[in-house]
Amino acid sequence: MTGKPIDEVLNWLDGQRDAMTDLLEELVNTESGTYNKPGVDAVGAKIEAHLNAAGIKTERTGAESFGDCIRAEISAAPGGANRHIVLMGHRDTVFPDGTVADRPFTKDGDVAYGPGVADMKSGLVMNTFIMEAFHKFGGAPFPLVALYTGDEEIGSPSGRPVIEATARGARAVFNAEPGRETGNVVTGRKGASFFKFEIKGVAAHSGGQPEKGVSAIEEMARKIQALHRLTNFETGVTVNVGLLSGGSSVNTVAPLCTAEVDVRFKTMEQRDQVWRDIQEILDTTHLPGTETRVVQERGFLPLTMSGDSQNIFDIYVGGASELGMTIDGEFSGGSADSGFTAQVGTPTLCSTGPVGGGAHSINEYCRLDTLVPRAKAVALAISRLNA
Numbered sequence: 001m002t003g004k005p006i007d008e009v010l011n012w013l014d015g016q017r018d019a020m021t022d023l024l025e026e027l028v029n030t031e032s033g034t035y036n037k038p039g040v041d042a043v044g045a046k047i048e049a050h051l052n053a054a055g056i057k058t059e060r061t062g063a064e065s066f067g068d069c070i071r072a073e074i075s076a077a078p079g080g081a082n083r084h085i086v087l088m089g090h091r092d093t094v095f096p097d098g099t100v101a102d103r104p105f106t107k108d109g110d111v112a113y114g115p116g117v118a119d120m121k122s123g124l125v126m127n128t129f130i131m132e133a134f135h136k137f138g139g140a141p142f143p144l145v146a147l148y149t150g151d152e153e154i155g156s157p158s159g160r161p162v163i164e165a166t167a168r169g170a171r172a173v174f175n176a177e178p179g180r181e182t183g184n185v186v187t188g189r190k191g192a193s194f195f196k197f198e199i200k201g202v203a204a205h206s207g208g209q210p211e212k213g214v215s216a217i218e219e220m221a222r223k224i225q226a227l228h229r230l231t232n233f234e235t236g237v238t239v240n241v242g243l244l245s246g247g248s249s250v251n252t253v254a255p256l257c258t259a260e261v262d263v264r265f266k267t268m269e270q271r272d273q274v275w276r277d278i279q280e281i282l283d284t285t286h287l288p289g290t291e292t293r294v295v296q297e298r299g300f301l302p303l304t305m306s307g308d309s310q311n312i313f314d315i316y317v318g319g320a321s322e323l324g325m326t327i328d329g330e331f332s333g334g335s336a337d338s339g340f341t342a343q344v345g346t347p348t349l350c351s352t353g354p355v356g357g358g359a360h361s362i363n364e365y366c367r368l369d370t371l372v373p374r375a376k377a378v379a380l381a382i383s384r385l386n387a
Helices: 004-014 017-028 037-053 117-136 159-167 216-228 268-283 307-322 338-343 368-384
Strands: 058-061 069-074 085-090 106-108 111-113 144-149 172-175 185-189 191-200 238-246 256-265 291-300 329-332 348-350 365-367
Touching: 004 117, 004 368, 017 037, 017 111, 017 117, 017 368, 037 058, 037 069, 037 117, 037 144, 069 117, 069 159, 085 117, 085 159, 085 338, 111 117, 117 144, 117 365, 117 368, 144 159, 159 338, 172 338, 172 368, 185 307, 185 338, 185 348, 191 216, 191 268, 216 238, 216 256, 216 268, 256 268, 268 291, 307 348, 307 368, 338 348, 365 368
Parallel strands: 085 144, 085 172, 172 348, 185 329
Antiparallel strands: 058 069, 069 144, 106 111, 111 365, 191 256, 191 291, 238 256
């Protein structure tokens, strides 16, 4: 797709900053913490309404506990290829209910603030307007699929199967996580495992009959030390016990202790090895009478660059340069849904969204002056991909 059609797309996007900002304000001011399913689905309904008004049909894959997955698709332009391109993003945020009331969407010149304004409601807005632009001017060289998921912040337990199914066989995935504060996109991410395990001990009066008890907390303390020793900053593997609870009263030998653990790794090989090490630690009993079991596990796969991903990166960066932007790639220790799409073999580029920072904090911001340029960069890259 070259010449007039893509020029029309880019020119139309040039005039959409105010409309994009209005939709962003609407989405940010809709509470959508991951566990607030009605709120996450309300954000989805606003996006659906915008797409439907533009003549783009949407469909939902229902989720019982978290936000539904929403899919929008437009056909390729006449003579286009069959393999689709995926524009991806999540609607949930990390913020608890009530955050919007305390600090709603605000603007200070070219900078907007509010919960989820960068991570990643601005990316959702950008993808929505890219879809609208190509639909308005006859389609892209490929069918375009926009996927709006609802539970990324906790590892996409319900979204992952939909993401992987949508990505399989696709020509490319552009994941609109926020552009880095440098303006760069992300070409590699760590994978992550989040798991919760519990240890059962034997309760006893800690003053009268302590010898009859077996402390789950003591067993946990020994396991925590072993888990933390798995961290290796040189290889990038980290293990962190971030949450801990246990015991029933100060004068009772603890009958139960639970811990929640964050594990990060750069490659699938590292993941497999660290999990073998973790399992050995969990299987080792220091105090006879205790029992250990994993009660919850979820996480992300690492984003690694394939040759085809490098090609898409080069096309994207080259087009961005023609549009006046200097963009490079960088590695992130954070994880995202882009790891799932990369691991099913689909060329993936992450953090193509508008530039922002301070994610997950009260200082989260989005640079409004990057809404249109970043949308144009993705649109131009799409127009230049070959079949």
